[in-house]
Amino acid sequence: xxxxxxxxxxxxxxxxxxxxxxxxxxxxxxxxxxxxxxxxxxxxxxxxxxxxxxxxxxxxxxxxxxxxxxxxxxxxxxxxxxxxxxxxxxxxxxxxxxxxxxxxxxxxxxxxxxxxxxxxxxxxxxxxxxxxxxxxxxxxx
Amino acid sequence: xxxxxxxxxxxxxxxxxxxxxxxxxxxxxxxxxxxxxxxxxxxxxxxxxxxxxxxxxxxxxxxxxxxxxxxxxxxxxxxxxxxxxxxxxxxxxxxxxxxxxxxxxxxxxxxxxxxxxxxxxxxxxxxxxxxxxxxxxxxxx
Amino acid sequence: xxxxxxxxxxxxxxxxxxxxxxxxxxxxxxxxxxxxxxxxxxxxxxxxxxxxxxxxxxxxxxxxxxxxxxxxxxxxxxxxxxxxxxxxxxxxxxxxxxxxxxxxxxxxxxxxxxxxxxxxxxxxxxxxxxxxxxxxxxxxx
Amino acid sequence: xxxxxxxxxxxxxxxxxxxxxxxxxxxxxxxxxxxxxxxxxxxxxxxxxxxxxxxxxxxxxxxxxxxxxxxxxxxxxxxxxxxxxxxxxxxxxxxxxxxxxxxxxxxxxxxxxxxxxxxxxxxxxxxxxxxxxxxxxxxxx
Numbered sequence: 001x002x003x004x005x006x007x008x009x010x011x012x013x014x015x016x017x018x019x020x021x022x023x024x025x026x027x028x029x030x031x032x033x034x035x036x037x038x039x040x041x042x043x044x045x046x047x048x049x050x051x052x053x054x055x056x057x058x059x060x061x062x063x064x065x066x067x068x069x070x071x072x073x074x075x076x077x078x079x080x081x082x083x084x085x086x087x088x089x090x091x092x093x094x095x096x097x098x099x100x101x102x103x104x105x106x107x108x109x110x111x112x113x114x115x116x117x118x119x120x121x122x123x124x125x126x127x128x129x130x131x132x133x134x135x136x137x138x139x140x141x
Numbered sequence: 142x143x144x145x146x147x148x149x150x151x152x153x154x155x156x157x158x159x160x161x162x163x164x165x166x167x168x169x170x171x172x173x174x175x176x177x178x179x180x181x182x183x184x185x186x187x188x189x190x191x192x193x194x195x196x197x198x199x200x201x202x203x204x205x206x207x208x209x210x211x212x213x214x215x216x217x218x219x220x221x222x223x224x225x226x227x228x229x230x231x232x233x234x235x236x237x238x239x240x241x242x243x244x245x246x247x248x249x250x251x252x253x254x255x256x257x258x259x260x261x262x263x264x265x266x267x268x269x270x271x272x273x274x275x276x277x278x279x280x281x282x
Numbered sequence: 283x284x285x286x287x288x289x290x291x292x293x294x295x296x297x298x299x300x301x302x303x304x305x306x307x308x309x310x311x312x313x314x315x316x317x318x319x320x321x322x323x324x325x326x327x328x329x330x331x332x333x334x335x336x337x338x339x340x341x342x343x344x345x346x347x348x349x350x351x352x353x354x355x356x357x358x359x360x361x362x363x364x365x366x367x368x369x370x371x372x373x374x375x376x377x378x379x380x381x382x383x384x385x386x387x388x389x390x391x392x393x394x395x396x397x398x399x400x401x402x403x404x405x406x407x408x409x410x411x412x413x414x415x416x417x418x419x420x421x422x423x
Numbered sequence: 424x425x426x427x428x429x430x431x432x433x434x435x436x437x438x439x440x441x442x443x444x445x446x447x448x449x450x451x452x453x454x455x456x457x458x459x460x461x462x463x464x465x466x467x468x469x470x471x472x473x474x475x476x477x478x479x480x481x482x483x484x485x486x487x488x489x490x491x492x493x494x495x496x497x498x499x500x501x502x503x504x505x506x507x508x509x510x511x512x513x514x515x516x517x518x519x520x521x522x523x524x525x526x527x528x529x530x531x532x533x534x535x536x537x538x539x540x541x542x543x544x545x546x547x548x549x550x551x552x553x554x555x556x557x558x559x560x561x562x563x564x
Contacts, residue, residue: 010313015434016441016494017196023171023435026164031292038354055158062203068261071439072320120209151454156293157300157353164294172433179495212298213461299478305453308446337440344485350543402491 001139002080003036011071019068026061029093029105032079036091040134051131054122056109059088063105073097081135087111087124142280143221144177152212160209167202170234170246173220177232181275192272195263197250200229204246214238222276228252228265283421284362285318293353301350308343311375311387314361318373322416333413336404338391341370345387355379363417369393369406424562425503426459434494442491449484452516452528455502459514463557474554477545479532482511486528496520504558510534510547 007028015021033056037043047053069075076096083090088110095103111131115123148169156162174197178184188194210216217237224231229251236244252272256264289310297303315338319325329335351357358378365372370392377385393413397405430451438444456479460466470476492498499519506513511533518526534554538546 011316012309012312012438012444014439016437018439021435022199022202023164023167026167027294030294034293058163058206060205061163064201065199152457153297153303153450153453155298157296159298162294168435171435175434304481304484305446305449308449340445340488342487346483347481
């Protein structure tokens with residue numbers, strides 16, 4: 001399952017060199033991961049109730065940038081889970097500017113649940129089979 | 142030469158899970174790269190005048206996150222150039238929360254000059270020897 | 283002429299209290315002003331070429347917030363120029379969450395042109411009649 | 424009681440016109456309000472425990488901008504509570520660039536407490552006398 005999000009670059013997402021300030025690509029990646037889950041009908045309230053889900057913090061993030069993106073450009077970001085570990089997973093994001101790829105990013109996230117007895121109150125746990133099956137399957141209609 | 146920047150985490154840099162929204166680490170890295178150049182007395186107006194410098198856009202960025210950082214935490218970010226290529230260079234950033242490392246980032250940047258004849262108006266060029274020597278040397282007093 | 287922009291609230295636009303961090307309303311207002319100009323076919327390159335336009339910096343900004351907006355809410359922002367001065371103008375933005383108004387903002391901006399002889403390189407000048415006529419007229423089809 | 428926060432303008436806080444993107448002034452104002460409370464030893468965990476404090480959302484925000492601020496400028500922001508209502512209060516922020524005032528902002532905030540029986544889970548309540556007395560008094564040493 002892949003999800004595509006259209007992003008129109010805001011003026012304010014560009015820096016004084018008139019190109020996108022690079023951390024904003026990661027802002028988009030994060031947004032696209034949430035949209036991927038939403039497209040799969042894995043919404044936050046349901047995840048909280050059903051699995052005790054407490055977020056999916058990042059342990060790693062990276063991106064390669066191959067061409068500049070500018071204010072008011074319209075990009076399409078293609079996102080999918082590209083790897084499942086036991087408690088962690090990777091989301092790949094391709095930023096397309098028309099037919100050309102402008103950037104490719106990778107987020108490594110950890111699946112966590114609330115654990116009142118833990119010092120941080122949360123704990124990395126095994127990713128639910130159901131979540132994996134949905135995100136590995138076809139997009140819901 | 143290494144430069145250290147103290148950053149106090151703003152409330153607004155945290156997300157609804159009450160930890161730093163991860164793209165903000167990259168916002169800090171960018172700021173720290175500019176501060177490194179500034180500490181080396183390589184300020185933007187001088188670079189523009191002397192070398193025709195037109196910015197140092199990113200071709201890659203990555204970070205590993207090893208522990209959560211929260212609102213009002215005070216972090217110290219240690220930054221240095223860790224690799225020189227011909228037209229590109231890498232800046233390493235270590236985010237320390239007290240004695241513990243909370244994140245480690247790497248930016249890969251390209252040195253560019255203004256080139257009115259180029260389509261984009263800028264071009265990646267060989268990094269000036271003088272810039273390398275200063276950033277490889279001791280911090281100015 | 284009024285322009286409407288749909289904004290889907292990003293997770294990262296919310297703070298640890300899980301509501302939109304209020305400066306993001308102003309980020310949206312700025313974006314909506316650019317979109318209003320764009321909808322009127324008053325694009326930045328044209329404005330630069332035809333009028334020597336050098337931006338429309340803010341001299342004032344304000345907003346009232348009447349109900350909380352949350353991650354993944356879809357808001358519609360209605361924007362129009364509500365006042366024309368000689369060199370300044372006001373843009374009103376209404377943020378609608380369904381049928382309810384969540385916020386109303388007002389930006390006061392100054393029309394500037396490049397003036398190489400001025401210390402700042404720009405100067406507030408009389409707003410071109412053509413610009414006023416277009417933005418006071420009906421939306422182009 | 425007035426609190427002063429030093430802010431060094433980040434490159435990324437500027438837009439393609441090379442001046443601070445105006446919503447960032449509000450980002451600073453918010454940060455300065457938290458710092459004011461912190462300077463008064465009214466920290467979030469204490470407020471939560473002692474008063475059931477659930478945040479101080481904005482009902483209004485405004486700013487006048489009198490001169491441009493640029494990357495790497497160092498500004499000093501002077502913040503104090505300028506008005507107490509029953510459940511709301513106003514915080515005034517003056518942004519100084521050396522001896523000159525660059526901006527002046529005003530936030531109107533509502534004091535809220537957790538109320539599990541309310542639809543939103545929070546409710547605007549009378550501001551505790553103790554909080555008013557501390558913020559109206561001299562800065563703690």
